[in-house]
Amino acid sequence: MQPDSREIEVAVLVSVGRHPVTGRARRADQDARGVEVALTLPGARVRLLHAGPADDGSEEALRGYLGMGLDRLTRVEQPEGADVVPALAQRLAAAPPQLVIAGSRAERGEGSGLLPYALAEYLGWPLVNGLAEVEGIENGVATLLQALPRGQRRRLQVRLPAIITVDGAAPMARQSAFGPARRARLESCAEVAVMDKALGEWTLMPARKRPKRLKIIKAGSARDRFKAAAAKAEGGGGQLLTDVTPEQGAEAILKLLKEEGVLR
Amino acid sequence: MxxxxxxxxxxxxxxxxxxxxxxxxxxxxxxxxxxxxxxxxxxxxxxxxxxxxxxxxxxxxxxxxxxxxxxxxxxxxxxxxxxxxxxxxAQDSRRAVTIEDPAFLVAVVPDMTGGRLSGHDRDLLGLARRLADADPARPGAVLAVIFGEHKDSTLGEAGIDRLLHLEDAAFTGFSPEARLAVLAAVEREFAPHHWLLPDSPLGGADLGRRLALSLDERPATGVWQIEADGEAPLGWRCTARGAAESLDIQRPLPRVALALAECAEPVDETRHSAEPLSLTIEPPRILSRIEDLGQVAVDPAGVALAEAEFILSGGNGVKDWDGFHHAATVLAATEGASRVAVDDGFMARDRQVGATGTWVTARVYMAVGISGAIQHLQGIQRCDKVVTINRDPGCDMIKRADLAVIGDAAEILAALVEQVEQQRAEQHGGVRRDAA
Known part of the structure; x- marks a missing residue:
């Protein structure tokens, strides 16, 4: 074992989350999953990076990440309403890690999920989204599993340095321990703040319930409207094979399965 | 008359x-x-x-x-x-619309999951039509950029005026860089007024954010409503979801917008021409830094029933359960069951499909020996294709099915397994011959 040559620098970007029911500050779910991915990576030296204002509520939330088994977190102090992309990008460019892990969307503010993409653009690094697992890192190439819809996985290889984002498909974050969270250090450093002017011009309000889509029935006569309203779910125009041998039936099914591309 | x-x-x-x-x-x-x-x-x-x-x-x-x-x-x-x-x-009631000389273009990049327009894509095209048809004096055209082969024949009916269809091996799998190069070429050549993408993970959400940053635009993400507004730069305002669905952000509509499902009504009154277009300048070949090694075999039994893609579901008509499980393994299908099969103890409770079990969203749902109680049919409402093997030609499941085979379930399943295995053996044989 040569620990030095195999060791890789991993920076995890963490943010202050928001509990969906109470609205209290907490560790953000996707970011915590990102920390979990980093902690389970063999030979990783993990550092946490956060950009945002320094106040009591956010400190509580950030210590939630530290309680997962890390001894320090760097907070780049930025005023409320600042655009954190330039500050984070400069910070990362000054001491570039090999891998940056971030949650795909923040739970506060605009939550547009643009930050990892903006960092990738700024640093010129490749970005992979929707990560499920890091399978391994060898010779500066990471093998990743990307989560596809319907529980499928796709294997990707990306040359480091790279940015990867995690969402709900990544493994659940471990519990945060209170004692280690209190003992760990929260370091602060300053970076020039660029204010986000556009965000200040927009109107933000609590989310309104989206209207439920109505089933619009366009029918000429009352009879058609009644039939549409009372209809059972029917495919319509289905193919019916009667009096066929099992082989012929199986052939027809196989043809459909192949057309749909579900057979591998 | x-x-x-x-x-x-x-x-x-x-x-x-x-x-x-x-x-x-x-x-x-x-x-x-x-x-x-x-x-x-x-x-x-x-x-x-x-x-x-x-x-x-x-x-x-x-x-x-x-x-x-x-x-x-x-x-x-x-x-x-x-x-x-x-x-x-009723079939001919769609009005044919041809836009010869559009005042501007609205570019849409649909996901085309499984080679077809998804519901989300259709909603997005409806939104694009709203933007394009707002001013009858200056009609715009909807340009759809589609990557890879597609099997949808109703592109015009979904509201597409111009179609840029690109087929290349470079666009298969996870290929954001190659796709982005094409979109940049579209931007240079056609300069669309709006770019609309679905905000769906692993589809438009990824590509749209990359596109917006390469165009140096700040996109609106999670857009679910737009309304006309004369003061906004593009003449529209949008309402977007932010902060983990807890905020509504009202802002002028930017050039690049990523919209949620049900952002607008899909087009259903007009039929558009879907005229094919092509790029005059080939987009540059980009050496991708991300290599796609293809999909990984996932244990189908481990996939949650609600999100499984291919379900083999058994009911009261299945007598040979060993054969059924074997067929599911060979076809790599997730197993489901009707309520009768679960109550009789042949399948676990978490495999039950229907109103009282799981509401499934499979692309192909194969029902074996299930007559189709209304609760079961409710549970499979959102499946794309339904295949059924049944003895009774008059049952409700056959009315719902896209392909129904009347016969003995065990025999047909055995024949299907045999054919699939035979085909795999041929493919493997072919590969070995190529390698030799």
């Missing part, structure tokens, strides 16, 4: 009464008039110029529901309606 474009039958009770009453002074004229409406022109009986009754035997009667000519001698005959007329009218 035909001028009115309305072919619902209008009954005149008074005329019907006169037609029944042979002693009524207007009886003959009314009969002739009714014959004119129903029988396609010719009256069957009329008073000739010399006072002789003339008859046209061909004009009598109507075509019955089974295609046989019927003659009704009671005198109430009002002429038959050609079968299928009403259905044809």
């Amino acid at each position: 035909r001028e009115n474009m309305n072919d619902s039958i209008r009954r005149d009770p008074r005329r019907a009464w006169i037609a029944r009453n042979r002693l009524h002074p207007e009886h003959l004229s009314v009969l002739a008039a009714l014959g004119e409406i129903g029988g396609g022109g010719a009256a069957s009986e009329w008073l000739g110029p010399n006072g002789v009754i003339r008859r046209n035997p061909h004009a009598i009667g109507f075509i019955g529901p089974k295609g046989v000519k019927r003659i009704d001698r009671s005198g109430t005959q009002q002429g038959g309606q050609a079968p299928g007329q009403g259905r044809q009218a």
